[in-house]
Amino acid sequence: MPTIHWFRRDLRLADNPALVAAVEAARHADDQVVPLFVVDDVLWSSSGAPRLAYLARSLRALDEALDGRLVVRRGRPADVLPRLAREVSAASVHVTAATEPYGRRRDAAVGAALGEVPLVATGSPYAVAPGRLTSGQGTPYAVFTPFRRAWLDHGWSAPAPRPRAVPWASVRGDGVPGAPETSVRLPAAGEAAARRRWADFLREGLADYDHDRDRPDVDGTSTMSAPLKYGELHPRTLLADLAALSPAERGTASVATYRSELAWREFHADVLWHHPGAARRSLRDVVPEDAWATGAAADAAFTAWTQGRTGYPVVDAGMRQLLATGWMHNRVRMVTASFLVKDLHQRWQRGADHFLAWLVDGDVPQNQLNWQWVAGTGRDAAPYFRVFNPVLQGKKFDPDGDYVRRWVPELRGIPGGAVHEPWRLPAGAAPDYPERIVDHAAEREAALEAYGRMR
Numbered sequence: 204m205p206t207i208h209w210f211r212r213d214l215r216l217a218d219n220p221a222l223v224a225a226v227e228a229a230r231h232a233d234d235q236v237v238p239l240f241v242v243d244d245v246l247w248s249s250s251g252a253p254r255l256a257y258l259a260r261s262l263r264a265l266d267e268a269l270d271g272r273l274v275v276r277r278g279r280p281a282d283v284l285p286r287l288a289r290e291v292s293a294a295s296v297h298v299t300a301a302t303e304p305y306g307r308r309r310d311a312a313v314g315a316a317l318g319e320v321p322l323v324a325t326g327s328p329y330a331v332a333p334g335r336l337t338s339g340q341g342t343p344y345a346v347f348t349p350f351r352r353a354w355l356d357h358g359w360s361a362p363a364p365r366p367r368a369v370p371w372a373s374v375r376g377d378g379v380p381g382a383p384e385t386s387v388r389l390p391a392a393g394e395a396a397a398r399r400r401w402a403d404f405l406r407e408g409l410a411d412y413d414h415d416r417d418r419p420d421v422d423g424t425s426t427m428s429a430p431l432k433y434g435e436l437h438p439r440t441l442l443a444d445l446a447a448l449s450p451a452e453r454g455t456a457s458v459a460t461y462r463s464e465l466a467w468r469e470f471h472a473d474v475l476w477h478h479p480g481a482a483r484r485s486l487r488d489v490v491p492e493d494a495w496a497t498g499a500a501a502d503a504a505f506t507a508w509t510q511g512r513t514g515y516p517v518v519d520a521g522m523r524q525l526l527a528t529g530w531m532h533n534r535v536r537m538v539t540a541s542f543l544v545k546d547l548h549q550r551w552q553r554g555a556d557h558f559l560a561w562l563v564d565g566d567v568p569q570n571q572l573n574w575q576w577v578a579g580t581g582r583d584a585a586p587y588f589r590v591f592n593p594v595l596q597g598k599k600f601d602p603d604g605d606y607v608r609r610w611v612p613e614l615r616g617i618p619g620g621a622v623h624e625p626w627r628l629p630a631g632a633a634p635d636y637p638e639r640i641v642d643h644a645a646e647r648e649a650a651l652e653a654y655g656r657m658r
């Protein structure tokens with residue numbers, strides 16, 4: 204009897220233990236593997252166009268790697284899977300375990316609907332499965348540094364070999380979905396493109412990563428977040444490549460820092476595993492309810508923030524980079540998120556929704572938990588009283604102003620770091636650039652006063 208490999212967040216053929224399990228089970232029965240992707244209306248209708256467009260391209264790349272055999276079916280997974288399993292007389296359905304709230308609920312429903320046909324989960328999208336690590340007292344980790352230490356001590360398996368000469372089945376499907384229209388300039392999608400980008404980063408970016416990663420004016424990061432989100436590459440592959448560097452290279456601060464960033468990704472997934480409600484609710488309240496701005500003025504400020512028209516150059520550059528590319532530099536994600544929560548006094552959930560609508564790497568655990576980190580409401584979050592100063596952040600991390608000039612054309616005529624404070628320029632120097640919508644110093648005080656009332 205054949206097996207089904209149901210691709211979800213593992214759109215790759217290499218280092219895919221669940222796929223290896225599906226292939227081995229089919230070979231054992233001297234039968235074929237049905238490679239399946241389900242266009243789930245719940246996910247499709249709630250995802251932003253940039254993310255869907257990237258996903259559609261990634262599926263096309265996967266289909267090509269499968270010589271056109273990818274079976275795409277549209278519908279509720281709890282309907283599609285049992286129907287297909289009956290149609291092909293499948294012995295088992297293989298998946299990479301889902302670890303997020305929606306995926307866990309969906310898989311429980313699919314498992315029940317499949318009845319006698321087992322839904323076999325092998326591996327997860329993480330080097331160490333969320334929920335596996337617990338502290339000495341058997342409780343989840345609430346603080347990142349001990350989590351990272353336990354994560355490094357635990358370690359991970361070697362990458363799984365890519366299955367060769369797989370007997371793929373030919374089964375009719377609905378065809379790879381078309382990419383929705385988007386104004387965003389997308390990076391190349393698919394496993395092969397991700398591998399090329401990763402190889403380029405190892406060769407040209409990694410050595411200076413520790414130094415450059417905080418600089419939005421430099422292309423100093425790996426841009427692996429979208430490939431990791433869709434599972435075009437598994438973090439285990441990246442970790443194995445880092446471990447395979449020469450002893451001199453792998454002992455550098457850059458390698459340690461890169462590994463640590465991957466550990467943040469795993470920490471957030473672990474927190475969400477233990478607290479599924481954190482996708483929508485603050486893990487702790489930090490200001491009284493009445494501290495949040497509401498009404499028409501708040502809506503107008505929110506719109507200015509989304510459009511990159513707040514009058515704070517580094518905030519505006521980041522928000523415009525997001526609209527243009529579906530990606531924003533991590534440092535600027537922190538600054539723009541802090542600005543929304545602490546200068547405009549708006550709930551993190553509102554900003555997180557906007558990010559999810561535009562980010563190509565938009566990912567519930569990473570987006571929601573990073574927002575909670577900035578908002579001071581998460582596990583091991585930045586304390587609420589730490590308010591990012593958008594001017595100082597701009598001057599420190601974009602010292603010559605190149606990042607701002609790249610994304611804010613109204614400021615292109617302003618040389619050097621002066622671009623971070625256009626209000627200090629002679630009148631008329633940047634006539635088309637908006638005035639500041641709030642006074643940062645005053646709003647910082649208001650945020651701290653609200654925080655003080657809650658303590």
Ligand SMILES: Cc1cc2nc3c(=O)[nH]c(=O)nc-3n(C[C@H](O)[C@H](O)[C@H](O)COP(=O)(O)OP(=O)(O)OC[C@H]3O[C@@H](n4cnc5c(N)ncnc54)[C@H](O)[C@@H]3O)c2cc1C
Binds near residue numbers: 424425532564
């Ligand atoms: C408000 C906010 C929202 C965010 N939303 C998302 C999101 O939806 N999806 C997402 O993948 N990342 C998110 N991040 C984390 C981070 O900004 C991106 O992962 C990073 O900018 C992606 O670029 P890169 O791959 O070049 O990163 P690199 O610096 O090359 O880092 C390598 C990898 O480490 C991981 N990583 C790096 N920083 C973080 C971090 N702070 N938290 C968790 N993992 C990290 C990512 O998987 C990244 O691809 C968010 C951060 C903030 C502050």
